[in-house]
Amino acid sequence: MTAVKKASTIQENKQIALDLCPVTYVMEKIGGYWKPIILYHLSKQSKRYSEVKRAIPAITEKVLIQHLKQLEEDGLVIRESKPVVPPFVTYSLSTAGKGLIPVINAMAKWAIKERQGAFM
Amino acid sequence: MTAVKKASTIQENKQIALDLCPVTYVMEKIGGYWKPIILYHLSKQSKRYSEVKRAIPAITEKVLIQHLKQLEEDGLVIRESKPVVPPFVTYSLSTAGKGLIPVINAMAKWAIKERQGAFM
DNA sequence: ACAAGTACTTACCCTAAAGTATGTATTATG
């Protein structure tokens, strides 16, 4: 009889990790591929929905709006709509969202350096 | 007959986005949930495989090693193994990987502030 | 002889995320 490998209780561990690791906490909010990219474009200036869309041609509308909603729920972006037609909706960074600008800028800086071969 | 909505050629767009948006470039390297967390733990000091594992109990071995390999391929971490038994493998940040420390630190800083309610 | 520790690997499954393709409300304009 071989010993049974103890199953790691991943779900419990995740809660603990959230409390202990600050980066894990951030990943819960802006983890994934698209969110930092969206935040990057909003960091330069608030934008209408269609402007964000044009700024990120590689994203589909479904995914874009989905992330915008989540970012809004998480208190990182603010949605403002004017009751006109055609609709006029603006997205901007909240205070918490603006707090992420150093993160985004650090990323951009690294990318530029990397592509210049600064780390080789 | 209704006009057919022109399908967006997402794949081509992605290449363009990569060239134009620095954050997109970063996301191609460290996008996803786990990579920044791994880099965070390596940023404090190089670690043996088992140490990384213990530092991130919420990750499974499969996913951990998978990401370590990718990070190595992308030139962000360095793997060094001593030909002894039991195996002794150390992971550390490369120069490019170290270049990401400001990003990681900015994240950690934001997380701490957020949880203190600094953005409310 | 068998367990224990290290650094993996592999096969299989499952779900969440992403992509495709369309539809909708409203109003101004030709």
Next chain:
DNA sequence: CATAATACATACTTTAGGGTAAGTACTTGT
């Protein structure tokens, strides 16, 4: 009356990532 523009919504499919569980090689310790 059809069209265009904006900001979405939604049904459906596909894919990639992640999770589970187990196996492997080699040696030291009991």
